[in-house]
Amino acid sequence: MTEVLIDLVLLGMLAMTALRVIFLKDLFAVVMLFSIFSFVSALIFINLDAVDVAFTEAAVGAGISTVLMLGTIALTGRTEKKNSHSSILHLVVVCVTGAALIYGTMDMPPFGNADNPIHQHVAPRYIEDSPKEVGLPNIVTSVLASYRGFDTLGETVVVFAAMIGVLSLLGTARPTNKRATPESGLAKHRVLHVVAKIIIPFIILFALYVQFHGDYGPGGGFQAGVIAAAALILYALVFGASFAHRIVSPRQLEVFAPLGVLLYASVGLVGMIKGANFLDYNVLASTAAAGQHYGIIIIELGVGLTVFAAMLGLFYAFSNQVERSNVQ
Amino acid sequence: MSVIVDYYNYWIVVFLMMAGFYVVISANNLVKKVVGLNIFQTSVFMLYISMGKVSGGTAPIIIEGVTQYSNPLPHVLILTAIVVGVATTAVGLSLVIRIKHAYGTVEENEFQNEDDAI
């Protein structure tokens, strides 16, 4: 009962946030509301037992997306102009689609029922056999990295491809000619500087914890990469992008991103050389369980590297555009 | 009454989806359209995760003595989808920046008018 109550309150908050987004014309407020939307949906994911997903949503949806959107409205202007065309037709289209979808939900099995078809076929096998076959407590990591490793390789390649897309649209962030000076960034905010310096090492430590503890608790390469990128984004925002470029330069990121994908794919190739299928980790070491462990650690490292490089690369590309428009 | 208890979660998620959809088709500003698309996307994630929930189950991390776990498969699919979602959002936003450079505006009707004038 409590779960239902928490769920209802959170869903109500989401509904109000979404309605506010429709009517607001101030894009800054719209982006902030979207950030709140992401955070509240992360809470709902926790309530629905999806801890790994909630972790990712909080770091990615509320963190990186918001920063990128704020960078975009810094370039494109803060207010939406008045809408000229009528919205009656839009409302009708939306209502008809919504009614059709709700009619569709009537045929779905009831929410939360353990006898639903979705829980009958693949999931029991993952839940019962993965501790023996893969040997990790976190089933999500086992499925992500081992059973559906090929799928995850594809996702990693998509993240890499998106980075290439953004870099080819916005241009790579060239190292700025002017030396890094304390004037860049939020120079007046002494308190921010001190606090950022205190917490950035802890954020990076946390990212490493999430990366290597993902087999046992919520976490893994995707979350760790995003958190590590967030630490450097915080550094760049507080001290200026040129300082961050001295730690991890855009050129290095262009090496890291493909390196992660190659690391991932080469684990699969090693398995093939040893006579098994692509991404079969059982043959990597003397026993199957040890092989699974090595394989998962290495491919999570590859995922973390690519996601870190892609997220930071996206931020560098956007911040470079903003700085260039400020100079002009 | 049981219908409401069985389906309320799906219905609210459909409402959120439609709110995002409305923003996508009615907003004039491309950045706002991207925000609407993201709201739609997050609602779809919520639909998947709702389907994986088992009432009385816990998060799919093996603990001694617990037998009822929620379904891990939707979690895996959505976890990767979130990261891919932000990557594609970034591509969309950089297209918006390019449009701003090319036309000087990101309001849909204004740059369509410019296209028509050519």
Added chain:
Amino acid sequence: MSILDYFSAILLAGGVFFSFTGAIGLFRFPDFFTRVHAASVTDTIGVILIIAGLLLQTSFDLNIIKLLLILAILLLTSPTASHALAKSARHGGLLTLAESNRSNDR
């Protein structure tokens, strides 16, 4: 219920009270700076009381250290965020209610 549960309940209720007043203040206060003040009440005393209440609920294990770490991070970052927000508003030329009243009187 043991004596610890009662203490925990009192602390949690206190935390809820301060969070709630912070939320009301965010809506009802007249200008930006008073609103930031109300919001930061939620960040500090509300969080301290809620986490103290939760600490009494846990058995003596790793969760205590995790809760204390969460408290430390929140106490470090939330006031910083409020400070940065208020300072940026000040930097952008926003006046407090008293100051804008005074400039109106002149």
